[in-house]
Amino acid sequence: MSTPGWLTALGTERARPAWLRAWPHAGWLAVGAVCFGAFMGQLDASIVTLTYQPLRGAFTASLAEVQWVSLAYLLGLTALLIPIGRLADRHGRKLTYLYGFVVFTAASAACGLAPSLGWLVAFRVVQAVGAAMLQANSVALVTTSAPGNQMRTALGVQAAAQALGLALGPTVGGLLVSTLGWRWVFGINIPVGVLAVIAGVYLLPRTHHRAAATGSDLTGTLLLAAASTSLLLGISVASGPRLPSSEVIVLLAVAGAAAVGFVARQRRASAPLVDLGLLAHRDIAAGLVGALSGYLVLFGPLVLIPVAFADAGLSQLRAGLVLTALPAGFALAATVADRLLPSGWSERTRAVVGSSMSLLALVWLLEVPPVSGWLLAPLGLLGVALGLFTPANNALVMAAIPGQSAATGGGLVNMARSLGTALGVAVVTLALNTGAGWPRPSTGLAVLVLAVVSLVTVGSAWAQRGADAP
Incomplete structure (x- = not known):
């Protein structure tokens, strides 16, 4: 029996219009279409923690239960990034990316309408499936769309979109929670998702070279x-x-x-998910620890500070405005460091400086009033420190991985980043619930101190390797 035409169409990548393919700058339009996903992924990651307090009230739930709104999403994303990336290489990156946005947008609508916390967590798992379909393809779509001599610039544009989403998340989340309610934190994804699907259909190129089946x-x-x-x-x-x-x-x-x-x-x-031989390499192992610790430090305060402000009777909008300093500093350093830093600085130097600055920022954070605008400065410095360390650390990891294992290496970095984010949510929540509060005695910040010590250790390892290198 033949396959219906509409079903065939749904499984076929649509070519861009001929006039668009012939346009010299068509590749940049494709990069712009990918930036929708880059922006939304990071916005969603940093915006959801602002819903914890209203969710506790709406569903009469504990903080430990509410944190699964984030953890369910992060776990799904961690488990699916590599296998979905393989499927996309075989069956079409454009098709996978577009359906990823459809799933992500539909699940966002369902999250906004969730009648209970259990349903919300379930819909977040579905949302993670869509996010994995987006993230597993984004770099490949950028590198295959951009002109060969402008690939680094194109990846920088994508990084800027991610940084913008990360920076806007706390402010947008605080504003939505304080005015329209927590459901709109998920509803904001819907119009962006619809625009992204329409743009992707017309602007993204088809997959011309597909990988052979290598097993799963x-x-x-x-x-x-x-x-x-x-x-x-x-x-x-x-x-x-x-x-x-x-x-x-x-x-x-x-x-x-x-x-x-x-x-x-x-x-x-x-066809293993992870090449264990890579983990035996000292540089790769240290860099993955650095990636995990960096994202733990980045996302830990996104849980810690809104809870502290809520316990003090202050609004989530105020918490979001203060918290914006952290991802804004990260965005600034990650996107403009090349223009501002001395041209002779190596990736190792940036990693060492970033890890050292993170320790200084955390010491400063321990000394400022716990719930006040004075947090802006140390949080901004911590963001800048992480924005210096993280890209440099990831570049050093990828440089240590053989070219034929680059895709696996990228998957390892993504897994370390996702696990670090999940631990930033889970361990800080554990510290808040089992300690005496924040900041004195500072059980929540103690977790971040340990993670920063890991960053400094990794930075020292990079410095030593630089000294040992011929």
């Missing part, structure tokens, strides 16, 4: 999801008003067993 690792994907979910669920259970130690121990044991099973599977699989 469903077992590895499931084990990775089980390990990460059990770990974060164990942290979440420990974050509750009571501490059911037996449940925590069982969940952490499951996480450990799944992690061991994942490693064993990767050693045997014909």
Whole structure:
């Protein structure tokens, strides 16, 4: 029986109009279309934490329960980035990207209409599927669309879109929560998603070179999801008003067993998710620790500060305005550092300076009043520090990875970033619920101190490697 024409059309990448393909600057329009996804992904990541307090009231839930609005999304994203990237290489990056926006936009609408916290968390998992379809393809679409001699500039434009979304998230989230309500935090994605799908259909190029089928690792994907979910669920259970130690121990044991099973599977699989041989490389291992720690430090305050302001009786709009300094500093450093820093600075130098500045910023943060506008300066400095460290650290990791494993290396960096973000949410929530509050005694900031110590250690390792290099 033949396939219906409409079904064939839905599974076929549509070519751009002939006049557009012939236009010399068509590639930049494609880059602009990809920037919709880059912007929305980071906006969504930084905006949702502003809903924690109103969600607690709306659904009579604890902070430990509400954090799963973020964690469910991050876990889905972490588990799906690599397998969806493989599917896109085989079946078409444009098609995967467009359907990713359809899924993401529809799930955003469902999140805004969710009747309960359980449904909201479930819809966030669906939203993560769409986000993975976007993020797994974004760099490939940019590099295949931009003129070859302007690829770095095009990637910089995409980074700027991500930075803009990250910087606007707290302010937009605080404004929406304080005026229209938490549901509009998800509703804002809908008009942007519709515009992105329309733009993508006409502006994105078709996939001309598709990868051959190389097998999949469903077992590895499931084990990775089980390990990460059990770990974060164990942290979440420990974050509750009571501490059911037996449940925590069982969940952490499951996480450990799944992690061991994942490693064993990767050693045997014909097409493993992760090349374990890469992790034995000292530079790669250190850089992945740096990537995880950097995003933990970046997203930890996005949970810590709105909760502190709410406990002090202050609005989420005010918390969002203060918190904007952190991602704004990150955006500034990540996008204009090349123009402002000395041209002779290497990636190693930037990583060392960024990690050192992060320690200085955190010491400053410990000394300012806990809930005030004085937080702006140390948060801005911390953002600048992370904006220097993170791109340099990632570049050093990718430089240490053999060219034939570049795609796997990019997946490892994305996984480390996603896990760092998830831990920034989960561990800071645990610290808030089991400690005596913020900032004195500073259980929440203690988590960030430990992560910054990791950054400084990685920065020192990069410095030592630079000294050892011939």
